Amino acid sequence: MHIPDGYLSPQTYVPLYGASFAFWAIALRKLKSELSVKHIPYLAMAAAFSFIIQMFNIPIPGGTTGHAVGAGIAALLLGPWTAVIAVSVALIIQAIVFGDGGITAIGANCFNMAVVMPFVSYWAFKLIKGKSDSAKRLYAAGFFAGYIGLSLSAIVTAVEFGIQPLIASASDGRPLYAPYPLSVAVPVMALEHLLLFGIIEGVITAMLLKYFIKHEPEVVYAIQGDRQ
Numbered sequence: 001m002h003i004p005d006g007y008l009s010p011q012t013y014v015p016l017y018g019a020s021f022a023f024w025a026i027a028l029r030k031l032k033s034e035l036s037v038k039h040i041p042y043l044a045m046a047a048a049f050s051f052i053i054q055m056f057n058i059p060i061p062g063g064t065t066g067h068a069v070g071a072g073i074a075a076l077l078l079g080p081w082t083a084v085i086a087v088s089v090a091l092i093i094q095a096i097v098f099g100d101g102g103i104t105a106i107g108a109n110c111f112n113m114a115v116v117m118p119f120v121s122y123w124a125f126k127l128i129k130g131k132s133d134s135a136k137r138l139y140a141a142g143f144f145a146g147y148i149g150l151s152l153s154a155i156v157t158a159v160e161f162g163i164q165p166l167i168a169s170a171s172d173g174r175p176l177y178a179p180y181p182l183s184v185a186v187p188v189m190a191l192e193h194l195l196l197f198g199i200i201e202g203v204i205t206a207m208l209l210k211y212f213i214k215h216e217p218e219v220v221y222a223i224q225g226d227r228q
Contacts, residue, residue, distance in 0.1 A: 001066060001067060001069075001109075001112070001113065001153070001154055001157055001189075002054075002057070002091075002094070002095075002100050002101030002102075002105075002109055003101060003102060003105040003108050003109055003112075003157065003160070003161075004101065004102045004105065005102030005103060005104050005105060006102070006177065007102070007105065007161065007164070007177055007178040008104065008105055008108055008160060008161075008164065008177055008178065009164055009167060009168035009176065009177045011167050011168065012108065012160055012163070012164070012167070013104050013105055013107055013108050014107075016107040016108040016111045016160075017106070017107030017108075018107070019107070019111050019115070020088070020106075020107040020108075020110040020111045020114075020115065021107070023084055023111075023114075023115050024084065024085070024088060024110075026081070027081045027082070027084040027085050028085065030081040030082075031043075031081070031082060031085060034079070034081075034082075035078075035082060039078065039082075039219070042077060042078060042219060043078060043082060043085070043086055046070070046073075046074040046077065046078060046082075046083065046086040046087075047085075047086040047087070047089045047090050048090075049070050049073075049074075050069060050070035050071065050074060050086060050087045050090040051089075051090035051093060051094065053067070053068045053069065053070045053204070054067050054068070054069055054070070054090060054091075054094065054100070055067075055094075055098075055100070056068070057100070058197075066154070066192050066193060066196065066197040067197065068150070068197060068200050068201045068204055069087065069113050069117055069150060069153070069201065070087070070201075070204070071083055071087045071113055071114060071117040071118045071121060071149060071150075071153075072117060072118070072121035072122075072125075072142075072145050072146035072149045072150065072201060072202075072205045073142075073146065073204065073205045073208045073209060074086050074087060074118060075117075075118035075119070075121050075122040075125075075145075075149075075221075075222070076121065076122065076125055076142065076145060076205070076209055076220060076221065076222040077208075077209075077212060077219055077220055077221055077222075078221055079122070079221040079222075080118040080119045080121075080122040082221075083114070083118035083122075084114050084115055084118055085114075086114075087110075087113055087114035087117075087118065088110045088114040091106065091109050091110050091113060091114060092106060092110070095109070108157075108160060111156075112153050112156050112157045112160075113153055116149075116152060116153045116156050117149040117150060117152070117153040118149070120148060120149040120152050120153070121145040121146060121148065121149030121150075121205070122145070122222060124141075124144055124145045124148045124149060125141045125142060125144075125145035125222050126141075126222065128140065128141040128144050128145070129141035129222075129223075133223075135210075135213075138209070138210075138213060138223070139206045139209065139210055140206075142202075142205050142206040142209035142210070143202040143203065143205060143206040144202060145202075145205055146198070146201040146202040146203075146204060146205030146206070147198040147199060147201060147202035147205075148198075149201070150193055150197060150198045150201040150202075151190070151193045151194050151198040154189045154190065154192070154193035154197070154198075155186060155189060155190050155193075157189060158182075158185040158186040158188070158189035158190065159182065159185070159186065161178040161180055161185040161189075162178075162180060162181055162182030162183075162184070162185035162186055163182065164176075164177040164178040164179075164180075165178070165179065165180075165181050166181075
């Protein structure tokens with residue numbers, strides 16, 4: 001799901017850089033005021049986990065790849081704003097050091113996976129969990145938090161691909177950037193993530209959530225407000 005250079009036009013990646021910078025600025029301010037010293041190692045662990053799990057890229061039809069991200073569990077454990085920083089750090093290192101994702105697309109990749117996914121996952125968890133503290137409800141909410149977060153992130157990415165032929169074409173109609181229209185990009189990305197990668201993300205999120213609730217419940221940001 002990492003977008004390479006040459007797939008997005010400046011009309012797309014420049015505004016997404018701006019959006020990502022806005023979220024980074026807010027997230028950094030919130031980290032300084034809200035993140036306790038004891039949680040700093042967990043921030044590093046979340047970034048490292050996201051970095052590692054994203055390295056397992058599987059090519060899929062339509063000119064892109066799929067993988068788990070780890071942003072959902074980061075948001076549940078540390079809060080969505082902290083997850084923005086953790087996942088962004090992983091994505092930026094991957095792009096600059098390993099060439100996984102383009103330099104021009106860093107803003108887009110961070111927006112899709114480090115902004116959209118953490119917030120969608122966090123609020124999906126809160127909505128599905130409701131006021132229940134039953135173990136089954138918590139784990140089901142964890143699964144769907146990861147599943148919905150990754151799937152929606154993939155669809156947002158697909159829309160960015162799909163609008164390129166509409167906004168950046170040569171005089172003869174030839175697409176200058178990603179050549180796949182919305183009718184191709186959205187179904188391909190949506191189906192692959194709804195049927196495979198989203199399930200993997202959901203299982204990983206639920207399993208790690210189960211572990212932390214059992215062994216270190218005080219770390220789980222998403223349930224702290226309900227237990228005060």
